[in-house]
Amino acid sequence: MPTSPGWTPGCLRLALISDTANNTRSITVVAVGPGDGDMLTLKGREALLNADLVLGFTTVLNVVRPWLDKAEVCPMTYRDQEEVLEYAEGQVRQGKRCVVCCWGDLNVSARELLARVRRRADTVRLVPGISSVQVAMARTGISLEDAVFITLHKRADTGGDLDEPVHYINEGRRHVIMLPRPFDLMPAGIAAGLLEAGVRDDLPVRVYQRLTLDDEQRWQGTLRECSAIEDDFSDLSIMVFLSGDTPVQFPLPPEEG
Ligand SMILES: C[S@@+](CC[C@H](N)C(=O)[O-])C[C@H]1O[C@@H](n2cnc3c(N)ncnc32)[C@H](O)[C@@H]1O
Incomplete structure (x- = not known):
């Protein structure tokens, strides 16, 4: 044959x-x-x-x-x-x-x-x-080809955790979709770390918790506002940092699926 x-x-x-x-x-x-x-x-x-x-x-x-x-x-x-x-x-x-x-x-x-x-x-x-990442993209109205995915789960070197997100956010070409690390590096702490590293404080951010579950929650605001959130986050949390270049649905699209 x-x-x-x-x-x-x-x-x-x-x-x-x-x-x-x-x-x-x-x-x-x-x-x-x-x-x-x-x-x-x-x-x-x-x-x-x-x-x-x-x-x-x-x-x-x-x-x-x-x-x-x-x-x-x-x-x-x-x-x-x-x-x-x-x-x-x-x-x-x-x-x-x-x-x-x-x-x-x-x-x-x-x-x-x-x-x-x-x-x-x-x-x-x-x-x-x-993936929860696909659901986060659907909720935000963005496409994978316009985004970079970064997970903070299980990184050996905790010192440089935010180097990659800082690089891609400052580059401004792609949205950054990030999985936080329960529970030592969660959304408010990540936002504070990014501010400390010089990322602009009006960067649009979304945080999704427990996507597709009955108690799903969505938050949107600036990086500065995110750093000030005092509530606890679920271990099922995803952050999306929006780049300026690609049009997105803003404010949040209506609840669906
Ligand atoms: C070890 S990773 C596994 C990701 C999984 N393989 C996926 O495709 O969704 C677990 C992390 O994914 C994210 N995650 C998973 N399900 C989620 C959901 N329903 N809502 C929000 N984040 C979720 C959270 O950041 C969680 O800590």
């Missing part, structure tokens, strides 16, 4: 999978979306309905409970995740179909969990989902 270099025809790929299926440890990772269970994809739902074993942090599993009628459910915490994954690996070796759930989308600030799963499996099937 003629093929171009680097491409595997679909039928050949299927044959390869079925030849080796009995010997490989295969795990599926399903990204469950930003909190509203209706945002789980059909592919994700199908994988969950067919699973024998479903793993995830409790908050993540709560999103997909309605689709877990027959699977063994294995909640995990940051502390015991390796033990739970080890148990799952053993079950997979016995032929069980295992799904690991992750929040939002699996390509957005979920690298660590994916790496842990990859260490436990020969093949990992990824079922992407809707």
Whole structure:
């Protein structure tokens, strides 16, 4: 069968999978979306309905409970995740179909969990989902191609956390979408740090909390006003710093979806 270099025809790929299926440890990772269970994809739902074993942090599993009628459910915490994954690996070796759930989308600030799963499996099937970042963009009325994404989660060097956002904000070409770091680097502290680094104090900022959940909250104002917020923020918070160059819906668009 003629093929171009680097491409595997679909039928050949299927044959390869079925030849080796009995010997490989295969795990599926399903990204469950930003909190509203209706945002789980059909592919994700199908994988969950067919699973024998479903793993995830409790908050993540709560999103997909309605689709877990027959699977063994294995909640995990940051502390015991390796033990739970080890148990799952053993079950997979016995032929069980295992799904690991992750929040939002699996390509957005979920690298660590994916790496842990990859260490436990020969093949990992990824079922992407809707990210909280996409919802924040929809609420703001901006496009990914006009934005830069930065996460402050799990940075080893806490000294230079704000160097990148300062660079992109001052450059002014793109909006900056940022995940704060619960709970030591949250929106008011980030805004104060940016002001200290010389960012203009009238920069338009949005803060979204608990997007798509019943108690979703949205805030907009200037960088200076954001730095003065004294209320606590949810661990589910996203900041958007708007660049001057691209037209955006302002003020906030009406509540939707
Ligand atoms: C470890 S990251 C994982 C992001 C996830 N993979 C995604 O695509 O949304 C978790 C962070 O994402 C943001 N986040 C996730 N869901 C959110 C929501 N519903 N509303 C606001 N922020 C959210 C928060 O900054 C939270 O601390």
